[in-house]
Amino acid sequence: MDGRRARAQNVRALEWRNADTGDATMSPKKAASKAAGTRKTAGGSRGFTTEEKAAMQERARELKAAGRRSAGQADGEAEVLAKIAEMPRADRVMAERLHALVRAAAPELSPRTWYGMPAYAKDGKVVCFFQSAHKFKARYATLGFSDTAQLDEGAMWPTSFALAELGAKEEERIRALVKRAVS
Numbered sequence: 001m002d003g004r005r006a007r008a009q010n011v012r013a014l015e016w017r018n019a020d021t022g023d024a025t026m027s028p029k030k031a032a033s034k035a036a037g038t039r040k041t042a043g044g045s046r047g048f049t050t051e052e053k054a055a056m057q058e059r060a061r062e063l064k065a066a067g068r069r070s071a072g073q074a075d076g077e078a079e080v081l082a083k084i085a086e087m088p089r090a091d092r093v094m095a096e097r098l099h100a101l102v103r104a105a106a107p108e109l110s111p112r113t114w115y116g117m118p119a120y121a122k123d124g125k126v127v128c129f130f131q132s133a134h135k136f137k138a139r140y141a142t143l144g145f146s147d148t149a150q151l152d153e154g155a156m157w158p159t160s161f162a163l164a165e166l167g168a169k170e171e172e173r174i175r176a177l178v179k180r181a182v183s
Contacts, residue, residue, distance in 0.1 A: 051136050058116030076112035083113055091132035094141055097166050098130050098174065105178040120178075122148070127181050140164050143174065149181035 048056070084095040095118055102109060102120050109120035109127060119129035127149050131142040144160040151157050161177075163170070 049136075055115040055117075055135070059114070062113050062116075076110065079113045080111040080118045083116065083118055087132050088134045091134050091141055094163060094166055095130050095132065097171070098143065098163075101171055101174050102128065102178050105175040106182045108182060109178075122182055128178060143177075145177070145181055150183050151177065151181055 080099065084092055084099060087095055099111070099118060103111070106120070106122075106127075109122055112119055112121050112126075114121075114126050114129050117129050117131050117135065119126045121127060125148045126146050128143065128145045131138075131144060133139060133141045140162040141164075142160050143163055145151055146159075149159070151159065166174075
């Protein structure tokens with residue numbers, strides 16, 4: 001029996017059992033977990049949230065599209081701009097400004113999407129990315145750097161930065177970070 005049919009059969013069995021006992025309600029704890037987009041696995045640890053699952057599915061689509069794309073086709077600028085356009089206004093304004101800053105500070109970086117987020121790569125490897133606050137229901141957006149970014153400072157250094165707003169001071173720091181990351 002294939003997986004889809006087995007799941008449907010399990011759902012019908014649960015519906016039948018609930019109808020038989022007259023208990024069609026969900027426990028408050030389970031309802032809260034379901035509303036939060038999380039689930040518990042058999043080992044008791046938390047699984048992936050709905051947002052994390054969506055990001056992984058977007059990454060799979062990106063990889064599939066990259067495999068179909070020929071080397072002569074345009075870079076991912078259009079894809080990045082489309083992802084930015086989908087964002088809520090506050091994140092979109094910040095992402096548009098950040099896109100312009102990164103493109104000006106490091107023209108050698110090529111825009112692309114990465115887990116559904118605007119990202120910038122060098123030699124096919126992501127160097128930095130923008131994560132909107134809305135994507136993972138966070139209170140701030142994030143500018144993140146991968147391990148390929150040259151930001152090393154001794155034995156410990158930051159790899160992501162919270163962005164509540166972009167002022168002149170923040171823009172200057174971002175320019176410096178991006179230039180350093182690709183050096």
